[in-house]
Amino acid sequence: MPGERVLPDFPWDTLAPFAATARNHPNGIVDLSVGAPVDPTPALIREALAAASDAPGYPQTYGTPALREAVAAWFARRRGVTDVDPDGVLPTIGSKELVAWLPTLLGLGAGDLVVHPEIAYPSYDVGARLAGATPLPADGTAQVGPASRAVKLIWLNSPSNPTGRVLGWEHLAKVVTWARSIGAVVASDECYAELGWDGQDAASILDPRVTGGSHEGLLAVYSLSKQSNLAGYRAAFVAGDPVLVRRLLEVRKHAGMMVPWPVQEALRVALGNDAHVVAQKARYRARRELAWAALEHAGFSIDHSQAGLYLWATRGEPCWDTMAWLADRGVLVAPGTFYGAAAARHVRVALTATDERIEALGERLLKD
Numbered sequence: 457m458p459g460e461r462v463l464p465d466f467p468w469d470t471l472a473p474f475a476a477t478a479r480n481h482p483n484g485i486v487d488l489s490v491g492a493p494v495d496p497t498p499a500l501i502r503e504a505l506a507a508a509s510d511a512p513g514y515p516q517t518y519g520t521p522a523l524r525e526a527v528a529a530w531f532a533r534r535r536g537v538t539d540v541d542p543d544g545v546l547p548t549i550g551s552k553e554l555v556a557w558l559p560t561l562l563g564l565g566a567g568d569l570v571v572h573p574e575i576a577y578p579s580y581d582v583g584a585r586l587a588g589a590t591p592l593p594a595d596g597t598a599q600v601g602p603a604s605r606a607v608k609l610i611w612l613n614s615p616s617n618p619t620g621r622v623l624g625w626e627h628l629a630k631v632v633t634w635a636r637s638i639g640a641v642v643a644s645d646e647c648y649a650e651l652g653w654d655g656q657d658a659a660s661i662l663d664p665r666v667t668g669g670s671h672e673g674l675l676a677v678y679s680l681s682k683q684s685n686l687a688g689y690r691a692a693f694v695a696g697d698p699v700l701v702r703r704l705l706e707v708r709k710h711a712g713m714m715v716p717w718p719v720q721e722a723l724r725v726a727l728g729n730d731a732h733v734v735a736q737k738a739r740y741r742a743r744r745e746l747a748w749a750a751l752e753h754a755g756f757s758i759d760h761s762q763a764g765l766y767l768w769a770t771r772g773e774p775c776w777d778t779m780a781w782l783a784d785r786g787v788l789v790a791p792g793t794f795y796g797a798a799a800a801r802h803v804r805v806a807l808t809a810t811d812e813r814i815e816a817l818g819e820r821l822l823k824d
């Protein structure tokens with residue numbers, strides 16, 4: 457197995473001592489280390505899953521036409537993108553698998569570069585390595601320099617996990633122009649796009665202001681795990697250039713990478729309903745305001761964090777010192793080093809905890 461040689465160690469085990477300390481708190485641990493939703497899956501989505509549970513045959517790898525049309529309609533209604541071609545839509549088994557396998561599905565290999573943000577969700581790096589390609593953390597063309605000839609794939613992630621930073625459409629447009637000039641694909645991981653906090657949701661890579669009217673070479677990657685409390689369903693999709701999507705489809709058909717039909721139905725119904733996203737967002741907004749105030753009171757600064765489910769926080773010290781300080785108060789977060797060397801003085805505070813646990817955070821940090 458080639459991956460055994462090239463993959464980084466799975467870092468979460470290193471949190472065990474901090475988790476043990478935090479669990480000793482008399483009122484229990486406040487675990488804000490992972491971004492896994494905790495609120496119930498909305499009833500209408502569960503009903504859609506149940507109604508599709510009679511599924512004796514194989515599902516379509518491509519997704520049903522109704523699902524692909526629902527994705528195109530969602531882009532038009534929620535993202536300001538009216539020209540998504542349903543032929544350029546493909547459901548994925550959650551988005552992490554697509555992130556981890558996209559370089560392989562695109563046929564990348566030795567000598568190819570996969571650019572991803574410097575401070576990033578680790579699966580972009582993993583995906584490059586799985587393909588035998590080389591990951592290159594870079595946020596600008598200057599960092600890539602003459603190596604740009606070898607760049608075959610550029611990952612963007614806006615809003616960002618972990619920083620919550622949102623890239624403006626002008627920035628996205630510049631990346632698209634550059635990528636097209638060097639013949640690279642741009643894949644934009646946008647799963648927090650409906651979770652913007654300052655009234656302005658993040659632009660898609662497929663936004664007409666970004667694309668110049670053509671989706672050629674562009675893929676938007678999206679997931680309902682977060683906004684619809686659906687992480688356990690593995691419900692996501694990729695959309696954009698129909699030619700690229702066909703290439704992915706061909707390999708995925710051979711490899712059996714298909715989304716179960718009941719999940720396709722749940723995804724279709726979820727995409728057609730905005731009310732549950734609005735309700736979930738209100739829950740997160742309240743948690744975010746409380747957590748933000750508590751962290752600031754305790755001397756943290758919060759950077760970026762304009763969107764998404766994390767506060768990107770620092771006490772101006774190495775992140776492991778902050779981890780220890782919080783663990784002593786019964787709180788577990790994720791250290792910035794998980795997301796890149798440039799993030800060694802930040803911690804990522806997830807808002808995916810119950811109201812009760814976020815209130816416990818507030819009590820612990822506001823009382824000093």
Ligand SMILES: Cc1ncc(COP(=O)(O)O)c(C=O)c1O
Nearest residue numbers: 550551552577617645679681692
């Ligand atoms: C930026 C980003 N991309 C992809 C994923 C994967 O989401 P899923 O596999 O649940 O669709 C996550 C999950 O945390 C994420 O933060």
